[in-house]
Amino acid sequence: EADIYQTPRYLVIGTGKKITLECSQTMGHDKMYWYQQDPGMELHLIHYSYGVNSTEKGDLSSESTVSRIRTEHFPLTLESARPSHTSQYLCASSRTGGSYNEQFFGPGTRLTVL
């Protein structure tokens, strides 16, 4: 069983608010990822990290920021939420090395911005 946690699971907030979506994993994985996914649509990579103090932007342009101060923690912050940010946000992690890079996903945060 993959041990990757996301909080909150559901969030409804007003436009302009600052929010932080939390993601933690207890598997000691170096790599962590944030995806955005709308219902019935593909996963879009918005940020990833190869380890502590490493953060990169993904393919999807995003107004969010991330930090990786500890291996197990990879929070995502929206400075000023807008209705266009309404979506599901999935956090994932994978190990470095080995035969392949299977990604383990957290349960997701479903964000609604009014």
Add this chain to the structure above:
Amino acid sequence: GQNIDQPTEMTATEGAIVQINCTYQTSGFNGLFWYQQHAGEAPTFLSYNVLDGLEEKGRFSSFLSRSKGYSYLLLKELQMKDSASYLCAVLDSNYQLIWGAGTKLIIKP
């Protein structure tokens, strides 16, 4: 550009067999994944192929042909709980996962 194609939706009958196809064009190839995603839930890993051929895991099998840029996921003895989206993803030359949009599989009694 990088592209992964899979059918949007498929319907099958409980107890039957279904094959979900995936074709890809990516910059490099370091393996292909299949994930299952139930509605409103996170994806869960099903299989990984990096060499040509068939990998069997219980009721699920995955096939890869690198020369054709093609894979399929075969589900046997379908159960109602198999109703889900099935995502094909390719690990490119930079070891980044490129995701398909997924195939929604509907199982009818």
